[in-house]
Amino acid sequence: MAAETRNDAFVAFERVQKSYDGVTLVVKDLNLSIGKGEFLTMLGPSGSGKTTCLMMLAGFETATNGEIRLDGQPINQVPPHKRGIGMVFQNYALFPHMTVGENLAFPLEVRGMGKSDRDDKVKRALDMVQMFSFINRRPAQLSGGQQQRIALARALVFDPKLVLMDEPLGALDKQLREHMQFEIKHLHERLGITVVYVTHDQGEALTMSDRVAVFNDGRIQQLATPSDLYERPENSFVAQFIGENNKLPGTIEELSGDKALVRLQTGELIDATPVNVKQKGAATLVSIRPERVEFKPEMMPPGAHMIDAEVLEIIYMGDILRAVLRVAGSDEFVMKMRNTLGQTKLVPGQKIKVGWHPQDARALDP
Amino acid sequence: MAEATDPVTQTALLTTADGRPLKTALAEAQAKARRRAFLLVVPLILFVIMTFLIPIGYMLKRSFEHDGFASSAPAMVAWFAANPDFDPTNPPEEAYAALVSDLARMQVEKTTGMAGTRINYSVPGTISLFKGGARAAKNLTPPFKEALLAVDAEWGRPALWRGMQSASHVYTAEFYLVASDRKLTDDGWARGGDKERIYLYLFFKTFLISGIITFLCLLLAFPVAHLLATLPMAKSSLLMIFVLLPFWTSLLVRTTSWIALLQEQGVANDLLVALGLITEEGRLTMMYNMTGTIVAMTHVLLPFMILPLYSVMKVIPPSYARAARSLGATSWTTFRRVYLPQTLPGIAAGSLLVFILAVGYYITPALVGGADGQLISNLISFHMSKSNWSLAAAIAAMLLASILLLYWLYDRLVGIDRLKFG
Structure with missing residues (x-):
C-alpha cells in the first residue's frame, strides 16, 4: 500500500471516479500509483471497472471526477493521440487493409518520420518479435499468435514509455497463451517499459506481474505482489477470486x-x-x-x-x-x-x- | 509439371473399400442431395426465365427487328433482293413499277401506316408521303417513274430509296443508328444536326444526373449509416425505422409531397419569402426541372445507399479507430486512413446500386422533371407509348449495355466479390 502514496509515480490515478449514466459509479474512488518500469496487472471479473480504468488512461473515456497523471503531467484533457501511450487490444485491431509493414509504419508516419528512419524502426520492431519475414503479409494471412506479435510490435514501434494491454491473450489457445506470457514478460524486462495489463485470468496475472490490482465492484480490493496476493489475501473476495x-x-x-x-x-x-x-x-x-x-x-x-x-x-x-x-x-x-x-x-x-x-x-x- | 500431375493420377486410382472408383462413389453419395437442392430452386429458375430472361431476350430481338415495310411491300422486297447494288440517286423504271404496285396493295390492305412508320425511323417525314402515294397509286399509269414523281418529287430522294432498301430486310441495326442520333441522308447515314441530337445528349444527361444523385446520396448516407452502426441498439432501431419509413410509403406519395414542398407556391419558397431571403417575385424554381428530379430521386434512393454502408460499418470494430488514435493519429487521419478504406466495399456497393437504379428511373422524373429533368427512361416510355417498339427497345438495349459495361468496370476495379449489399 506504500506505493500508492509514492510521489515519483509514473502513472497516478487520484480519487478517480467514473459514471456512464450519472446514476451508478463504475469506478469508485480509485487511487493507484504505478512506478516507472513496473508491470502492473488489473485483475477482476467482468464489470469490475478494470477495463474502464484502462480506457481512461488511454484517453478513450473521460474520468467523471479525479485526476490522472502521466509522468507528473495531468492528462485528463489530453486527447488519446497526444498521450504517446502504446496499446494492445484484445482483438489485435490490426488494420486489415494494410500489410504488416504498413501497420507498423502507421504510428511513425503520423508522427512525420522520414521513410528510411521508418523502415529501420519497423525492421527493428519486427525483429524483436521474430516476425520480419511477414512484413508484406496482410493481417488476415496470419495466425492468431502471429497477429498478436504484430500488434505488440506495433504498440512498441514508436517507443512509448507506457504500454497498455487489454486482455491481449484472451483469444489464443492455452499453450500459445502461456508462451506469449513469457514473451511479453521478457520484452518488458528487456525494454524497461511500463506496462499496465488488464486480464480476468488470475494465472496470467500471477505469472506476469510485478504487482496485481484486484478489482471488484469499482474498487481495488487488494494491490500486492503475486505471492502476497495468493498467500495473504486481505479479504474474502480476493481469497476466493485468486486460486x-x-x-x-x-x-x-x-x-x-x-x-x-x-x-x-x-x-x-x-x-x-x-x-x-x-x-x-x-x-x-x-x-x-x-x-x-x-x-x-x-x-x-x-x-x-x-x-x-x-x-x-x-x-x-x-x-x-x-x-x-x-x-x-x-x-x-x-x-x-x-x-x-x-x-x-x-x-x-x-x-x-x-x-x-x-x-x-x-x-x-x- | 510432374509434381502437379502426380496427385491427379493418384486420386484417379483411389477406390472405395468395395472397389468402386472414389469419384463415382462420391458423386452417387451426393446425387440425391443435389437433386433435392435443385428441385428447391426450380420454381425460382422458372420465374426468372419467364419474367426476366424471356422479356429481355424479346426486347433485344425487337431492337433489331421490324417487318412493317418488309411484310407490306413484297414486290419491293423482291426487287431489292434482285438488285442489291442499284443506284439510289436514279432508280430504274422497274423499281418504280414495283413501288407503285406495292403502294396500291398497301392502300387495299391498309398497311400504309405500318410501312411509312418503318421508313420514317430513318428518313423523318415519310409517313404522309406514303399515305399520299398509296392513295394515288391505283390511278397511276406507266411510265411509273414520271407518274410517281409527278405525285410528289420526294419519291426521287436517294435517302428514301436507301431507307426502303434497308427496310426490305426484317432484321436491321438501323434502330441503334437512330438511337445514336444518326439519320439517313441522301448521301447515306450521317449525324443529325445539333438540334436533332437528342438521344446521346439524353444518355449523357442521364448519366450525369445519376452521378450527381449517387454523390449526394453518399454524402447524406455516410453519417447516417455511421450513426446507425455506432448508436446503442434501442436508438439505432428507431433511426432505422426512419430510414426504412420511405420504403413503406408509396413512391407516388413521396414524390408528390416533394411537389408540395418545392413548387413555386410551395412550403420551401413560402418559408424563404417569409424569412426575407428571397422576394415574392424571386421565388425559386425547384420543381419541374432538373433540380426537382435530383432532389426527389436523392430522397427516394437514399436507403439504397444507407443500407449497404450500414452493413459494412456495423462489422468494423471500434477498436480499429481506437488503435489508430492510440498510435498517434488525429481523428481526421484516423477517418481517412483507417475508417474510410474499410467502408469502401459499402461505398462501392451503395454507389453501384444507386447509380444503376437512377439510370433506369422513370416515375420520379416523369412526375417532377418538367422539360429538362427527363431521363432516358422517360424517352423509352415515350417511344413505347407511340408504338415505336423497336426504337424503344434499341435505346433500352443501349442502356442495358452501358450498365453491364459499368458492372464489368466495377468488377475490374473493385472486384464483384467485395460487394456487400447488406
Missing part, C-alpha cells in the same frame, strides 16, 4: 496478536491468522488453500488443532491428487496432495483428521 480456496464460516473465540482461535458453526475449534477481524465474537470466514491442508499429524506444528474429515471422492489429476472431503458439515472441502511415490492412498469413506499451519488459514471478513 482455489476452502471457506469455513465461524466466530472468533480467542484473539491474541497474530493468532486467533475460531469456533466453526459445527462446534470444532481451528487455528487461524486474523486478517481483517477486529474483536472476539465477530463472525468470520476462514480461508485455506487446498494445497496447504495436511492430513498427516507428523507434518503439523505441535499443539495445532486438527478436525475430523471424511473422504468423499479422490480425483486423479496426474501431477496431483484432489480429495473432496466432508469437513465441518461442508461437502466441498478440497485437499490437494502431490502425486509422489510414497503418497498415502486415501479411499472414499475413509475417516481422517485434517489440519494446517495457523499462518495458512486466514480469518477474513464474512
